[in-house]
Amino acid sequence: MKRLYPYLTGGITEDWTDYLLAYQQAGADAIEIGLPFSDPMLDGTTIQQASDRALRRGTTIDAILADLAAVRDRISVPLFAMTYANLVFRDGPEVFCRRLAEAGVSGLIVPDVPVDEADGLSSAAEAAGVDLVLLAAPVTPPERLAEIAARSRGFVYAVSVLGTTGERDELAGTAAPLAARIKAVTDLPVLIGFGISRPEHATAAARAGDGVVVASTLMRRVLDGATPGELLDDVAALRAAVDQADQEVPADHAHAEVSGDRG
Numbered sequence: 001m002k003r004l005y006p007y008l009t010g011g012i013t014e015d016w017t018d019y020l021l022a023y024q025q026a027g028a029d030a031i032e033i034g035l036p037f038s039d040p041m042l043d044g045t046t047i048q049q050a051s052d053r054a055l056r057r058g059t060t061i062d063a064i065l066a067d068l069a070a071v072r073d074r075i076s077v078p079l080f081a082m083t084y085a086n087l088v089f090r091d092g093p094e095v096f097c098r099r100l101a102e103a104g105v106s107g108l109i110v111p112d113v114p115v116d117e118a119d120g121l122s123s124a125a126e127a128a129g130v131d132l133v134l135l136a137a138p139v140t141p142p143e144r145l146a147e148i149a150a151r152s153r154g155f156v157y158a159v160s161v162l163g164t165t166g167e168r169d170e171l172a173g174t175a176a177p178l179a180a181r182i183k184a185v186t187d188l189p190v191l192i193g194f195g196i197s198r199p200e201h202a203t204a205a206a207r208a209g210d211g212v213v214v215a216s217t218l219m220r221r222v223l224d225g226a227t228p229g230e231l232l233d234d235v236a237a238l239r240a241a242v243d244q245a246d247q248e249v250p251a252d253h254a255h256a257e258v259s260g261d262r263g
C-alpha cells in the first residue's frame with residue numbers, strides 16, 4: 001500500500017483539529033502537524049502564511065499539544081510534528097520530545113538539523129519513543145545519503161527538488177531518481193514531498209517511492225477558508241490518486257500485453 005501523509009499547520013484556526021479528523025476520515029495514513037515558527041526559512045509563501053496566521057491567532061506549542069491531547073483518542077493514525085531547530089532546542093530536545101510523546105505525537109521532522117548535528121536530538125527522540133525522520137535531497141552525496149537512511153526512523157523524507165516548499169506545476173524530474181537512490185540503501189519507507197500539488201503528481205510520486213507528503217496545496221485551501229468537509233474531499237482525491245499507483249500493472253507486464261494486442 002502506498003502512503004499518503006497530508007500536512008496541517010497546528011493552530012491555524014480555532015477548530016484546527018477538525019481538519020485532522022477530516023484528513024483521517026479521508027484516508028490519511030499519518031498526518032504531519034506543523035508547529036508554527038516565526039522564521040520558517042525552508043517554507044514557501046503558503047506555509048509561511050499559514051504559520052503567520054496561526055501565530056497571529058496567538059497559538060503556542062503548549063496550546064497545540066493540549067488541543068492534540070484532547071482529540072488523541074479519536075485519532076488512530078500516527079502524528080508527526082514538523083518544526084525548526086530553534087523551537088526544539090529552546091527547552092532542550094529531551095523536554096521537547098517528551099512533551100510530544102505525552103500529547104500522542106510519535107514522530108518528528110526538523111529540517112534544519114542536519115544528520116551530522118542530530119546526535120543529541122536523535123537520542124532524546126529515541127528515549128521518548130519518538131521517530132526522528134531525516135531528509136535527503138537531490139544534491140545529497142551518496143555517502144551522506146546512506147548515513148541519513150541509516151539514522152532516520154519511521155521513514156525517509158525525499159525532498160523532491162531544491163528550494164522551498166510550495167505548489168508546482170509539475171512533479172520535479174529529480175523526485176523519482178532520488179527515491180530510487182534512497183530505496184537502494186534502506187528498507188524504510190521513502191516518502192516524497194515538496195511540490196506534490198495535484199492528484200497526478202501524487203500518482204507519479206507514489207509510483208516512484210512509497211508515498212507522498214502533501215502540504216501547500218491543502219494549506220492554500222485552508223487559508224482561503226475551505227471547511228474541514230471541503231478538505232476531506234481534497235484529501236480523498238489525493239488518496240485515490242495515491243492508490244492508483246498501487247493498482248497499476250507493472251511496466252513489463254503492461255508492455256507485454258500491449259505487444260500481445262498488436263500481434
Ligand SMILES: O=P(O)(O)OC[C@@H](O)[C@@H](O)c1c[nH]c2ccccc12
Pocket residue numbers: 007032034042043047082111164165166167193194195196197213214215216217
Ligand atoms: O508544501 P509542499 O510543497 O506540498 O511540501 C511539503 C512540505 O511543505 C512539508 O512537508 C513541510 C512543511 N515545512 C517543511 C519544512 C521543511 C521540509 C518539509 C516541510
